Amino acid sequence: MSKVLIIAEHDGAALNLSTAKCVACASELPDAEISVGVFAENGEALAAEAATLAGVSQVIRVDNAANANLLAAMLAPQITALADGYSHIFGPSTTFGKDLMPRVAALLGVNQISDVMTVLGSHSFKRPTYAGNAIVTVEAPADKTVVATVRNASYRAVAADGSAAVETTSVDAELPDHTRFVELKAGKSDRPDLQTATTVVSGGRALGSAEKFEIIYKLADAMSAGVGASRAAVDAGYVPNEMQVGQTGKIIAPDLYVAIGISGAIQHLTGIKDAGTIVAINKDADAPIFEVADIGLVGDLFSIVPELEAAISQ
Amino acid sequence: MEKILVGLKRVVDSNIRVRVKSDGSGVETEGVKMSINPFDEIALEEALRIRERGDASEVIVVSIGGTETQQQLRTGLAMGADRAIQVEIDHAADPLTCARILLALVNKENPGLVMLGKQAIDNDNNQTGQMLAALWARPQATFASAVVIEGTAVTVTREVDMGLETIEVDLPAVVTTDLRLNEPRYVKLPDIMKAKKKPLEQIPFADLDVEVATEIKETNFEPPLERQRGVIVDDVAGLVAALKDKGLL
Ligand SMILES: Cc1cc2nc3c(=O)[nH]c(=O)nc-3n(C[C@H](O)[C@H](O)[C@H](O)COP(=O)(O)OP(=O)(O)OC[C@H]3O[C@@H](n4cnc5c(N)ncnc54)[C@H](O)[C@@H]3O)c2cc1C
Ligand SMILES: Nc1ncnc2c1ncn2[C@@H]1O[C@H](COP(=O)(O)O)[C@@H](O)[C@H]1O
Numbered sequence: 134m135s136k137v138l139i140i141a142e143h144d145g146a147a148l149n150l151s152t153a154k155c156v157a158c159a160s161e162l163p164d165a166e167i168s169v170g171v172f173a174e175n176g177e178a179l180a181a182e183a184a185t186l187a188g189v190s191q192v193i194r195v196d197n198a199a200n201a202n203l204l205a206a207m208l209a210p211q212i213t214a215l216a217d218g219y220s221h222i223f224g225p226s227t228t229f230g231k232d233l234m235p236r237v238a239a240l241l242g243v244n245q246i247s248d249v250m251t252v253l254g255s256h257s258f259k260r261p262t263y264a265g266n267a268i269v270t271v272e273a274p275a276d277k278t279v280v281a282t283v284r285n286a287s288y289r290a291v292a293a294d295g296s297a298a299v300e301t302t303s304v305d306a307e308l309p310d311h312t313r314f315v316e317l318k319a320g321k322s323d324r325p326d327l328q329t330a331t332t333v334v335s336g337g338r339a340l341g342s343a344e345k346f347e348i349i350y351k352l353a354d355a356m357s358a359g360v361g362a363s364r365a366a367v368d369a370g371y372v373p374n375e376m377q378v379g380q381t382g383k384i385i386a387p388d389l390y391v392a393i394g395i396s397g398a399i400q401h402l403t404g405i406k407d408a409g410t411i412v413a414i415n416k417d418a419d420a421p422i423f424e425v426a427d428i429g430l431v432g433d434l435f436s437i438v439p440e441l442e443a444a445i446s447q
Numbered sequence: 448m449e450k451i452l453v454g455l456k457r458v459v460d461s462n463i464r465v466r467v468k469s470d471g472s473g474v475e476t477e478g479v480k481m482s483i484n485p486f487d488e489i490a491l492e493e494a495l496r497i498r499e500r501g502d503a504s505e506v507i508v509v510s511i512g513g514t515e516t517q518q519q520l521r522t523g524l525a526m527g528a529d530r531a532i533q534v535e536i537d538h539a540a541d542p543l544t545c546a547r548i549l550l551a552l553v554n555k556e557n558p559g560l561v562m563l564g565k566q567a568i569d570n571d572n573n574q575t576g577q578m579l580a581a582l583w584a585r586p587q588a589t590f591a592s593a594v595v596i597e598g599t600a601v602t603v604t605r606e607v608d609m610g611l612e613t614i615e616v617d618l619p620a621v622v623t624t625d626l627r628l629n630e631p632r633y634v635k636l637p638d639i640m641k642a643k644k645k646p647l648e649q650i651p652f653a654d655l656d657v658e659v660a661t662e663i664k665e666t667n668f669e670p671p672l673e674r675q676r677g678v679i680v681d682d683v684a685g686l687v688a689a690l691k692d693k694g695l696l
Contacts, residue, residue, distance in 0.1 A: 144609070204614065205577065205587060205589075206580070206586055206587060209581060227608050228589075228590060228605075228606070228607040228608045229607070229608070231573050231589070231590075232577065232587070232589045232590070233577075234577075235542070235573070235574035235575075235576075235577035235578050235581075236577045236578070236580065236581040236587065237581075238543070238574070238578065239543060239546060239577070239578035239579075239581035239582050240581050242543075242660070243543065243660070243661070244541050244542060244543045244574075244660055244661070244662060244663050245542070245572075245574050245663075246663055247571065247572050247573055247574065248571070261571065261671070262569065262570050262571050263459070263465045263474060263568075263569060263571070264568065264571065265671055266464060266465045266466075266467075266474075266670070266671065267465060267467045267474050267668045267669070267670065267671070268668070268669050268670070268671050269665050269667065269668050269669075270665070270666045270667040270668075270669075271663045271664060271665055271666065272663065272664040272666055273663050274661045274663075277661060309584070309586070311585065311586045311616055311617040311620075312586045312587075312614060312615075312616050312617075313614060313615045313616070314612075314614055315602065315613040315614055315615055316612070316613050317607075317609060317610060317611070317612045317613075318610050318611045318612075318613075319609045319610040320610050328608070332695075356696075364626070367627070368626075368627060373610065373611075374592070374606050374610070374611065374627065375606075375607075375608060375609060375610045380568075380571070381565075381566075381625070381626055383608065388695065389690075389695045399464055400461070406671065406674065410690075410693055410695060411674070411677075412686070412690070418679075423676065423679070424674075424676050425674040425676070426676070426677055427674075427675075427677035427678070428677055428678055428679075428680060428686060428689045428690070429677065429678070429679045429680070430679070430680050430681075430682070430683070430685070430686050431679065432682075437683060440683045441683050441686065441687070444683055444684070444687050445687070445696065
């Protein structure tokens, strides 16, 4: 049997969708019995939400003032204190999970499997390497806890129709005082979240400035889409960092991805491989983005995008 | 602080599109251009800037690998590192073993800061820094896009999914770098000549008294499912029609 502990990601008020995706991944393990660990300052509502995730049999709620900001140095000792008896400990392959899970793995004395995309067996998985240019099958040692992060784009969130039991516990772990949260600057946006939007419109270096990037937002609004960007557009300061799509940004899997003025570097393509349909708008007919685009349109984005927006808004 | 330790991993250059070997045993690396992991170059650049501001006195670059990694260490010395350490090991070390090796060096050198890349672009693991911090029982500040030393603490801005998070951690600490932290300097020819005279110490892995971790075995490599080239439409009307056709509009 696989006894799995999933570390919930949340913002204090609601679970991040990545948690339900971890549950989906864990459900593929043979004979999975799934617990979700909710570490928060006050996790009552969060634990109740986790209890509805289909396939979860138990929610473990650990309240602690030190859990207000989900710092890895605080969480890792609490998770290791709970780890006994679990064959698997999973977290999402988001910046939260990437920061936290290796710290947990090291405390448990094991290597971690990063970015699980397929479960082949209780100790056998597939994951991408080399910016997604190779898929590798990995075998974790059978006699040790499997610590892994789950690649978000590979799983669909489980339904919220379950009703697991919630157990509130306190853990006995010494927490350090060497790490202090200062602030989180989060871009406010009424647009659909980049990581969960069914349609995403992205702009690249070709946009030329933050002002000119506005046409991307306008098109996105006409399509009720989330907005992304290439690294070049972020580096140039047209948009904030959380909009970056790619190997070192967000890996997304929308039904429709529209790449505008983006050349299609491998690091960018890594982030959109799982998209349903890719549309590319680029003035260079030889741009690599056209090699992966389902629908391509060659031309000047500054005339195409307003025309497309008008056509859709009609 | 006195010392900053920087990890430099030798990896396939980021401009190379790697190919999986037909027998599934790995990826083609023969004759392929190798470079310093781009994130590590950024880590080194940041360490050099900290030293140049007077907040540290020595920058030590470390690479774990075979003799060939000395190339990357020499480049690091040419960029401005003061000395280099090659931990000689004849096979690729897994992240936990790397973290244990780095911990052994930390115990020898007592650095105030260890700067690593957030991930190696070959295995894309994103683990070593966090593991080192755990084993060392010290703070970690991962995915850094700004690093400010303030006496015995460092304030780090981190690139997270939600935006930019700032944390303050006491030194010594581990910082891992994101791409926007800085732009690494170019190496000039005279620097390459000077680097040849800088000390490069080789430490056999066996001398460090480090236990090898049980690795995650990589049993097969395969190419990803390739997406197919689609259709090119002539104009916006064609694009709208194609999207409607697929039920996407
Ligand atoms: C370690 C590493 C990690 C990286 N991670 C990422 C990542 O996560 N995400 C990412 O995106 N990149 C990443 N990169 C960077 C990547 O290699 C590319 O540099 C980047 O994606 C290029 O962005 P771009 O396509 O916007 O710019 P460019 O490559 O400059 O392309 C601009 C495109 O716009 C087209 N264009 C110009 N003007 C017009 C116009 N008027 N109308 C229509 N088309 C026009 C051009 O033909 C060109 O194809 C990474 C690089 C490294 C080394
Ligand atoms: N063999 C190595 N030699 C030196 N540094 C390494 C090595 N492996 C990993 N590192 C450091 O750890 C970081 C993260 O690597 P990884 O956890 O493998 O993604 C890298 O960016 C390096 O700074």
